[in-house]
Every structure is written in structure tokens, then in C-alpha cells.
Amino acid sequence: MAPTHDALVARSLAAVWHPCTQMKRHEAQPPVAIARAQGPWLYGTDGKRYLDGISSWWVNLFGHSHPHIQAALVDQLGRLDHVMLAGFTHAPVVELSERLAALTDLGHAFYGSDGAAATEIALKMSAHYWRNTGRPAKSRFVGLAGGYHGETVGALAVTDIAIFREAYAPLVRLADTVPSPDARGAAPGETAQDVARRAAAALEAWLQEHHSTTAALIVEPLVQCAAGMALHDPEYLRLARALCDRYEVHLVVDEIAVGFGRTGTMFAHQQAGIRPDFICLSKGLTGGTLPLSAVLTTDAVYAAFYDDDVARGFLHSHSYTGNPLACRAALATLELFEQLDALNANQALAQRIDAACAPLSQHPRVRHARRIGMIWAWDVDTPLPDFARRYHQHAMARGLVLRPIGKTLYAMPPYALDDEAVQCLAHGALDALNATLQEES
């Protein structure tokens, strides 16, 4: 017999350490036990239903329990569950690597299981490239203010979010940061492009001084999600690409959150028409079913490791590197982009969501209402210091999962919302905002 909701939650609190959570907070607001999920809906063990307005931390693309991905996984499970990828290979990893290369114009896919691992792989590869090419001093990194690239000790070096980093500062070899091209930083009369040029000028000044010790610049193209859905103009990426070329520094684009159609194009950096030296992928890569990450790079980087000397190779590994089940899930996800003509379908869906969310975007307390592709964000002008926590509770009470970042409310829903789900998102988000603002007095 299935345990009751309350019993399951109590056992979870006793046995499970939940991520990104001050566990004591759960005394007041316990976690919600989920029994199953279908499309954009999560179903609690208490029988309640919740719209997954943030795609379960940005991983789900086509809705939960998608039959096409399920069928691929069941098929794969009957053939090959796992085999180590050192000394072995298999059809799913080969096909996925070929497809990702065709989509990105890079290649030599290297696999990990999480986004943070992809960040670490790209940074290690970049520094090792410079070592292999006789320039070992180029071993440092630079990122953008407010950047987020994961939370393992190596990835934290380029993650500029104080609350995630402060306690671990002594463990981390901190990278430098350069100003973010966040378009909200525009002075009166300035365009987003002007902000991008100003930030690029700061990058140039930094590179002039530090290029000889710098391996790579890492950026989240077009949207710094964890910073609060900070958008920037593609001009920044064009200028950064040119500067990285001029100063001989790799450009790593972290598409972990924004890849796979989130910004309207398959990959965000494609809107700038640039070719990076490394791309990091994860989150939506498997449509939100299994953990998998990948790093793709250029032939030039690959060639610098290709040698008779073992130590010049890239000896990094994870036990589950290239797991066949995860690769099949990723292949099925890529097939769905074609079957559903997803990028075009999303344009129409986004317009329906725009229309439904117009009252929220025009709310007198909302600043910088913005959208790119399938990402919406609204900054809320409120003195409530714990706006995010309060808002989340009010949204959950309305059957809607939204977790603001600071005072930025955002939605990043699966690409599979019918009219009922669109209305739930738009009305729930607005009602929850009004209910939260009521608590100001």
C-alpha cells in the first residue's frame, strides 16, 4: 500500500537532505510529495495537481512522461542498460554525438551527468589545451558578474552568486568577473545594444591586462537565468567572440539552461551568429528524464590532445559517462523537436501565453516585464525581503509551481501547455502576486 502523503513527507524530512534548502524551513512549509506527472502537471500523493511552471528546474521540455521518450527508454532498457565508455562504445552515444555535432557545428562530444560536470569538463579541457600547446600560464578563467555555472568546487569558481559561494570561498580558486551586459542596466536613453557594447569594452580592458594568464571566458548566452533571467543583446556575444579571438582566449558558452529552444532558437548563441570554442549542454538534453550533460568543442582543441603521449590526452571520466539510457532519452527528445516542429509551435504558444499574461506584465508593481522564446520574467517592486518564499507558497496554494529568484518572478514552462494550462499559469501567477503584495502591510 502506498504511504499516506503526510507519512511520506515525514520520512523524507528524516531521511533526505533536500537541495538548495534550509531544512528548518520545512518545519513551517513541508515539501510536497509527488506521485506521478503527466504533461505539464505534477500530481501530489495528496491528490492535488500542480502546473510545473518552471519545468522542474528548467529540465523538462515536452511535458512529463512523454510517450515517445518513454518508448525509447523501454526499448533501450531491453537492449543495453549501461557499459563503460572507456574502451567501449554503443549506438545511442554514437548517434547522439553525431546529431549534436550537426546541430552545433562543433563535435567530439564528451559526456558527464550534470551541468556542473559539463562546466568542469570545459574548463579543464580549455586549460589543458593551452598546456598542451606550450602555454601553461593560461590557466585562469573569467566569467560575468552574476553568472551561474554550477556548484561543485570547480564550477563555483565561475559562479558569481554570493549565497551559493560564500561558505566555500576558501575551497575555491575564484575566477575574476567582468560586468554583465544585463539590459536592465541601461541608463536613460541607452539601448540594450549600448549596454552590451559598454560591457564588452570592460571585457576588453580586462583581457588586455590578463589574457596571458587566461584560458577561457565562460558566458550564459542571452540569458543569465540564475541571476534573475537577466537578458542581454546578442551584440555582446559577437563582441566577446571577436575579443576572445584577438586575445587568444577560449569562449565557452554555457547553454545548460538556455539550450534546446528555450530562447526561441535551438541554441541561444546562434542568435548572435557566432561559433564558440566549447558548448556545455545538460538540463533539457534528455527532455527532463535522466541526468546527462555534454561538452562539444572544435577540431583544433581536439587535435591538441591527440598524441602518442597518454598524459596529453583528456583523462577525465565519470562512471556513467555516455550512459545508453540517457543518450536514448536525448535522441528521443531531439526527434520530438522535428516531429512537433517545436521551435515554430513554440512561437504560437508563446504568443498565447503573452496575451494571457498581459495583466501581469502591466501590473503597476511589475518592472521590466520581459520575454525571450519560452522564458518570461517580471521584476516585482516590493519591500518584502522574503518575497520569493511568500510568493511560492501563494502560487502552490493555486496549484502552480513558480519559485521567484529574489524579487524576479519568472516562468519557464514545458513546451506542452494547452489552453487550460495557459490560463492556470497566467491567472495563478497574477493572483499569487496580488495575494503576496497584500502581506506588505
Ligand SMILES: *Cc1c(COP(=O)(O)O)cnc(C)c1O
Ligand atoms: C543549472 C545550471 C548549471 C548546473 O547544472 P547542474 O545540473 O545543476 O549541475 C550550470 N549552468 C547553468 C547556466 C545552469 O542553469
